Amino acid sequence: MTQDELKQAAAEAALAFVVEDSIVGVGTGSTANYFIDGLGRMKDRIRGAVASSDASAQRLAGHGIALFDLNDVTELPVYVDGADEIDGSLAMIKGGGAALTREKIVAAVAGRFVCICDASKRVATLGRFPLPVEVIPMARAQVARALTALGGRPVWREGVVTDNGNLILDVHDLSITDPVGLESEINQIVGVVTNGLFARRGADTLLLAAPGGVQRIDAA
Ligand SMILES: O=C[C@H](O)[C@H](O)[C@H](O)COP(=O)(O)O
Numbered sequence: 435m436t437q438d439e440l441k442q443a444a445a446e447a448a449l450a451f452v453v454e455d456s457i458v459g460v461g462t463g464s465t466a467n468y469f470i471d472g473l474g475r476m477k478d479r480i481r482g483a484v485a486s487s488d489a490s491a492q493r494l495a496g497h498g499i500a501l502f503d504l505n506d507v508t509e510l511p512v513y514v515d516g517a518d519e520i521d522g523s524l525a526m527i528k529g530g531g532a533a534l535t536r537e538k539i540v541a542a543v544a545g546r547f548v549c550i551c552d553a554s555k556r557v558a559t560l561g562r563f564p565l566p567v568e569v570i571p572m573a574r575a576q577v578a579r580a581l582t583a584l585g586g587r588p589v590w591r592e593g594v595v596t597d598n599g600n601l602i603l604d605v606h607d608l609s610i611t612d613p614v615g616l617e618s619e620i621n622q623i624v625g626v627v628t629n630g631l632f633a634r635r636g637a638d639t640l641l642l643a644a645p646g647g648v649q650r651i652d653a654a
Pocket of ligand 1 (some may be wrong): 461462463464465466515516517518527528529530531532533534537
């Protein structure tokens with residue numbers, strides 16, 4: 435099976451978690467796109483969706499799925515999204531597509547975070563994938579210095595502007611021994627909007643696709 439087929443298999447498995455007549459939280463990226471396409475087939479069984487990016491909103495709209503503003507939503511039973519890396523405790527690195535802040539906001543409202551991944555995303559320790567950090571533009575250099583002081587090597591993702599009008603620094607070479615602590619520590623740097631560690635609120639359920647099938651792993 436190709437990596438794309440595995441992503442699609444994980445995404446299809448997530449459709450079983452969609453609650454009838456509910457509003458669905460929808461992530462961003464190539465794996466989430468397969469989920470959106472599947473959701474399109476069952477659009478008559480849901481009220482609509484909250485999107486975590488302009489790109490996902492566009493794809494959802496293309497399927498005729500009603501879009502809701504998160505401010506108007508009080509109940510979001512399920513959020514489905516991919517990840518760049520996920521560890522044994524279901525903590526993740528996200529933001530390879532620069533959508534981390536909206537993803538974290540929508541996920542925070544959701545009752546259950548279902549992560550959909552192909553097996554290549556599963557790691558013992560987070561950090562081989564450079565950690566994306568969304569930064570207010572005028573603070574780019576000072577945040578980069580603070581991230582260097584933490585032991586990382588920040589690289590500005592030049593040319594990329596987030597849906598919120600901000601910049602991304604990708605932090606290489608971090609030793610992530612305490613994902614929960616590091617997530618909080620980086621968020622304390624003035625000028626940081628948020629970082630791509632999803633550890634304080636990780637996934638509740640992982641659907642991990644390998645050639646042998648899709649494995650379900652629930653958080654302890
Ligand atoms: O900003 C992007 C998101 O965090 C994605 O969920 C993540 O990058 C995984 O994307 P993909 O499914 O394309 O590997």
